Amino acid sequence: MRVPQSAPERQASSGERPLAVVTGASSGIGATYARRLAQEGYDLLLIARREDRLQQLCSELSGRGAQARALAADLTREADVARVEEAVRTAKNLEFLVNNAGFGTYEFFHEADASGQAEMHQLHVMATVRLTRAALPGMVGRNRGYVVNVSSVSGFMQGPYSVSYCATKAWMNSFTEGLHLEMRRLGANVRVQALCPGFTLTEFHQAMNMDRGFVGRSWWMAPEPVVEESLAGARQGRLYVIPGLRYKLIVALFRLLPRPVLHAWAGRAPNVHRGESRRQVR
Ligand SMILES: NC(=O)c1ccc[n+]([C@@H]2O[C@H](COP(=O)([O-])OP(=O)(O)OC[C@H]3O[C@@H](n4cnc5c(N)ncnc54)[C@H](OP(=O)(O)O)[C@@H]3O)[C@@H](O)[C@H]2O)c1
Secondary structure (H helix, E strand, O other), X not given: OOOOOOHHHHHHHHOOOOEEEEEOOOOHHHHHHHHXXXXXXXXXEEEEOOHHHHHHHHHHHHOOOOOEEEEEOOOOOHHHHHHHXXXXXXXXXXXXXXXXXXXXXXXXXXXXXXXXXXXXXXXXHHHHHHHHHHHHHHHHHHOOEEEEEEOOHHXXXXXXXXXXXXXXXXXXXXXXHHHHHHHHHHOOOEEEXXXXXXXXXXXXXXXXXXXXXXXXXXXXEOHHHHHHHHHHHHHHOOOEEOOOHHHHXXXXXXXXXXXXXXXXXXXXXXXXXXXXXXXXXO
């Protein structure tokens, strides 16, 4: 498969700047993708609910020569998804889509707010389906493009308190793998990736009211190396990118260990909201 030209190479040869669409660009991993892709010569369409944050980032990126536009949208709402879907479908120079918007919860499924759980499925699953379906015909037609679905190490496991989160991220892995096979079958220069980070220093855990002290400092990665590995992996056409050696080993273990062993370990997940430790769980 031919390696697609990088954005700067294409810009030099055609004068046209490619477009990257990033969801969840108002903070964390999404904002980091936006900055890195702008550096690589992409124009940006940035999606999230907090428009002030998106506008701030647009000004910063415009100051660095990228054309950046904010599209405020709640991707759990039909009307908003339809607007973003249309923008993605009609973007003539779309080359990079990052389905990154997401959130977690940490409580028993039967006790969790029912609408919040449904929204997680809307955001991780249905928004990813809709935006990917809107992006791919153009990418396949132009024989050029990247779709990165931001999944998680949690997509390789299951456990108490994060049932919907693990399930939606496992879905994301399976969906991305299927698309990878279809692009291969077509011989298309369109690369799809499931990025599976471990604990990353963003607003994610703060949004869940979780104190980061529940795991040691060495477990946390900054978003920059996470995105760096993803972009390097995209250029190499890697389907799964698991940033950091420690998390690569953990996922390898998840894949190797017999289910009953994994279940015994995962079943003892502590309720960090109650300050429990794994040792205290029977
Ligand atoms: N941080 C970690 O440890 C970690 C580990 C593995 C995977 N991940 C995944 O990484 C992705 C990015 O998370 P992050 O760590 O960067 O956390 P973050 O800083 O909290 O960013 C989450 C982003 O998603 C957006 N978002 C949330 N709900 C949305 C909605 N309904 N509509 C549109 N946008 C929405 C947020 O923007 P608004 O609030 O402005 O809408 C924000 O920009 C998520 O998919 C998460 O599951 C994170």
